[in-house]
Amino acid sequence: MQHSLSVALAALPLVAPTARTACAGWTAHELRAHLAAGASERAAAVEHAVTGTARPRVRYEEFLALPDDRLRAAVVLQARRVERLARCANGSALVGGTRFSAARLLTHQNSEAAIHCWDLLGADGINDAVLARPELTEHAVFLGDVLPGPGTARVLLRSPGRADVLWHGGRAEFADGASANVVLDTDPAQRLLLLWGRRPTARPVRPRGLDHGSREPSSG
Template structure:
């Protein structure tokens, strides 16, 4: 049997924030209101369920719909309708994932141009809920607890990976970042080592050695990885050469 199918705390807290905040309030994502953020989560829940259902039926999908394609219908819903939809789609996604991994624990499917373990979607959506709750609520006590979890950071590094997390930085700065090799450190945890070969980024978790480019608490480090800045930003310290820190921050410009 798989672990409990109970809704994770990250999803619970995201739904609570979506319910409590004005739908047209701005968020830390410049393009999104609270309502847009809800539509984003509804879209990804539906898309994951669609892929997992197709896999279970023996007809796996070979492409993933764009953000715009899957989110547009949800943005048209009222705030109350959207809240109910996110609630429903989260439950459906979780049920579909557990149905597959109960039968095939190592199941893997094609997702946004890479292979993804089906069970990894559970951590992936916990990450999405925690990060986007931060976009709506900032550095409150709840987000401090959620984003300190190392397993969310590990999932971002090993399952989401450098291609999407560095996409905006690579697209904007390209060859200017070539040759970058830098570590981001949180005391007591593995370093995140990031390198750039040409315009191809790599990320790995490694034992702490040498001088990091940037150091900070675990919540701040996860936010940096997702192209965000904690409050206050001074929770992150530039401990390496200025040029290295500058290029690293440019690289981590967001999804």
């Protein structure tokens, strides 16, 4: 199976720095700076957890100011640094207010890489099999309250062969057959993109309206 980080890193040179991306308001260069800064912050957190060294302050603006070729190299360098450090770590690290195990941190990096690869290149840039990996949806649910939510509506995201995800108030949770205002039937890859606030158009998403508080039987 494709490794989402490797796919994303390979995609970095394919998009011009000023190109718009599916991450609203961001150019490709800005998105690459976000990836580099995020990976640098994660690496510093793991290094601090393992060695106790002081955590340097990571500045997105410093990466943003780099020429694009150097920025692309920085993304690769910092991402590989996270992988190397996480594989040596036994405990957990605090990143952005959330405590991650070493394994969870690698999943987080792979999830971010998969989503932002789609932001850069769309459906042609990353295989659905990567976006559909169960651990990426599980990770989105784990993060829960950082997801962009559908307002006050209770939306049940349903994919064949997978547990239902209830999405409401900026939170997500596994909840087979939960009460909802709307049920969205889609495949696992599109569901992950929806959870992260993307609007994929490659395949239709079939909404089914439900009366508030009604319940449908679980597909599982």
